Amino acid sequence: MITLKTVLTLLKNDQNFRDIIDNNQYFSEPTTDTTFDKISYDSRDVTPSTLFFAKGLNFKPDYIRDLEIAYYISEIDYGLSIPAIIVSDVKHAMSMIAMHFYEMPQNALKTLAFTGTKGKTTAAYFAKNILDTYNGGKTAMLSTMNTTLDGKTYFKSQLTTPESLDLFRMMREAVTNGMTHLVMEVSSQAYKTARVYGLTFDVGVFLNISPDHIGPIEHPTFEDYFYCKRQLLKNSRYAVVNSDMAHFDFVKSELTSEHDFYGDASEHPISNSEAFSFSTLGAAFEIQLIGRFNQENAVAAALASIRLGASLADAQIGIAKTTVPGRMEVLTQANGAKVFVDYAHNADSLDKLIGVVSPYQTGKITLIIGTTGNKAESRRQGIGELLEQRPLIDVILTADDPSFEDPADIAREIASFITRPVRIIVDRETAIQTALAETENPSDAVIIAGKGVDAYQIVDGVHMPYDGDRVIAERYL
Numbered sequence: 136m137i138t139l140k141t142v143l144t145l146l147k148n149d150q151n152f153r154d155i156i157d158n159n160q161y162f163s164e165p166t167t168d169t170t171f172d173k174i175s176y177d178s179r180d181v182t183p184s185t186l187f188f189a190k191g192l193n194f195k196p197d198y199i200r201d202l203e204i205a206y207y208i209s210e211i212d213y214g215l216s217i218p219a220i221i222v223s224d225v226k227h228a229m230s231m232i233a234m235h236f237y238e239m240p241q242n243a244l245k246t247l248a249f250t251g252t253k254g255k256t257t258a259a260y261f262a263k264n265i266l267d268t269y270n271g272g273k274t275a276m277l278s279t280m281n282t283t284l285d286g287k288t289y290f291k292s293q294l295t296t297p298e299s300l301d302l303f304r305m306m307r308e309a310v311t312n313g314m315t316h317l318v319m320e321v322s323s324q325a326y327k328t329a330r331v332y333g334l335t336f337d338v339g340v341f342l343n344i345s346p347d348h349i350g351p352i353e354h355p356t357f358e359d360y361f362y363c364k365r366q367l368l369k370n371s372r373y374a375v376v377n378s379d380m381a382h383f384d385f386v387k388s389e390l391t392s393e394h395d396f397y398g399d400a401s402e403h404p405i406s407n408s409e410a411f412s413f414s415t416l417g418a419a420f421e422i423q424l425i426g427r428f429n430q431e432n433a434v435a436a437a438l439a440s441i442r443l444g445a446s447l448a449d450a451q452i453g454i455a456k457t458t459v460p461g462r463m464e465v466l467t468q469a470n471g472a473k474v475f476v477d478y479a480h481n482a483d484s485l486d487k488l489i490g491v492v493s494p495y496q497t498g499k500i501t502l503i504i505g506t507t508g509n510k511a512e513s514r515r516q517g518i519g520e521l522l523e524q525r526p527l528i529d530v531i532l533t534a535d536d537p538s539f540e541d542p543a544d545i546a547r548e549i550a551s552f553i554t555r556p557v558r559i560i561v562d563r564e565t566a567i568q569t570a571l572a573e574t575e576n577p578s579d580a581v582i583i584a585g586k587g588v589d590a591y592q593i594v595d596g597v598h599m600p601y602d603g604d605r606v607i608a609e610r611y612l
């Protein structure tokens with residue numbers, strides 16, 4: 136519950152309030168003694184005592200024109216018969232009001248947030264397992280794939296970082312469920328669209344940065360993407376940063392909170408790095424996820440979790456038992472060839488993935504990859520240029536969430552950066568079946584990159600059923 140008076144006080148304290156318009160009259164103080172028992176940004180989910188937020192690129196005033204709601208908050212006066220609270224920034228208003236509506240759940244949780252171009256989900260899974268070992272399974276998690284508010288039941292996430300109204304509701308539910316810790320991924324979009332506005336995390340981790348998510352609906356430039364990501368460190372009481380990341384000196388120069396670094400250029404380098412083990416922080420670790428970058432993700436999660444109370448032994452146990460659905464999963468075909476299923480879907484992570492596979496697989500390596508339509512368009516050139524530099528990799532280009540674009544056109548665009556012949560097999564299952572049928576012996580490998588266990592393909596803006604790369608690969612082993 137929240138009163139109109141409190142809403143206005145919050146907005147005024149945040150210098151966000153402009154005016155109330157009720158019946159063509161302007162007011163700066165509450166005109167009624169209203170209490171809201173629901174907040175919503177979706178007209179399909181309101182009651183008469185709902186405080187409604189009109190926001191978003193595709194919002195239409197017709198959604199609420201005929202609704203019986205007490206007030207709406209908006210940057211624009213839509214001239215409706217519903218009283219309007221006009222603000223300068225509706226996303227800021229949503230976050231400030233949501234955290235108070237849900238009674239500041241962040242005060243009852245130790246919060247740990249990961250940002251970075253790559254590794255957020257993996258690091259979040261490492262941290263959940265470490266913290267669960269410490270607190271007996273009381274860690275909620277919000278990740279790109281899965282969300283759990285009771286530490287054990289998972290449901291599919293809509294966004295990497297939810298809208299503020301959903302975020303604070305979920306945080307309150309986690310507290311009600313007895314959770315003591317929350318691990319979450321914070322995307323650059325979350326800062327760009329103020330989904331975590333006003334929230335201070337106990338620990339914020341910056342994993343790495345490379346050009347990505349640049350396109351019409353995401354970030355106009357790399358500068359904007361990088362700036363948004365850095366906001367996590369400004370809004371965390373304690374920062375953990377990868378000393379090997381691009382622009383590290385600049386990130387370091389901006390730090391104002393207490394902090395720790397990991398990586399080769401820090402006091403916590405990784406040593407004795409083998410496929411399934413490594414050493415750091417003065418201890419030996421076992422790990423199921425191969426790849427040096429996963430060892431980096433693990434160290435980041437360990438440092439952050441230790442800051443929140445976990446011990447080094449908790450970190451060793453948590454890291455050893457972590458697997459992440461669709462990330463670096465290895466299957467073996469009847470002929471002994473290996474199939475690597477991984478979520479890599481930009482040039483940087485693809486480069487790392489190929490780097491992990493090629494030392495072990497000395498035969499023919501076939502890569503199946505595509506990239507999204509209507510989003511992150513710069514990935515096409517990045518992936519194409521990378522594959523041009525890997526002449527020994529046999530490439531099959533396929534569909535990966537083409538959305539409103541033609542997947543064959545996307546594939547041809549990637550192929551335009553590669554001078555050797557590459558195959559285009561648009562149907563993803565056929566591409567996987569073809570590659571698996573071509574392997575001959577244990578030194579061969581197929582890398583299926585991009586969708587992991589995602590059980591959909593976005594086609595014409597709609598999530599169409601897709602079995603997921605791992606399930607399909609298992610079918611043709």
Ligand SMILES: CC(=O)N[C@H]1[C@@H](OP(=O)(O)OP(=O)(O)OC[C@H]2O[C@@H](n3ccc(=O)[nH]c3=O)[C@H](O)[C@@H]2O)O[C@H](CO)[C@@H](O)[C@@H]1O[C@H](C)C(=O)N[C@@H](C)C(=O)N[C@H](CCC(=O)O)C(=O)O
Nearest residue numbers: 176177178179190191192193194198294295296322324328
């Ligand atoms: C740019 C952006 O942040 N977009 C998100 C945003 O959209 P929006 O605010 O513009 O809202 P909209 O979808 O245009 O709809 C307008 C409003 O009308 C309302 N509505 C709609 C229909 C109706 O009948 N009644 C009604 O009230 C809707 O509830 C909505 O509030 O809010 C929507 C939910 O409220 C999100 O679904 C949408 O994410 C889009 C689909 C998206 O794909 N975002 C990506 C870029 C994103 O945020 N990705 C990052 C991860 C990036 C990474 O991997 O690092 C993430 O955090 O998920």
Ligand SMILES: Nc1ncnc2c1ncn2[C@@H]1O[C@H](COP(=O)(O)OP(=O)(O)OP(=O)(O)O)[C@@H](O)[C@H]1O
Nearest residue numbers: 252253254255256257279428462477478479484487
């Ligand atoms: N530290 C890292 N550096 C580079 N690549 C990584 C790193 N960690 C993971 N990857 C690669 O990126 C892929 C995605 O990993 P993960 O899902 O953990 O990252 P994410 O940041 O959550 O990604 P996204 O924002 O695309 O959802 C992995 O499948 C792996 O190929």
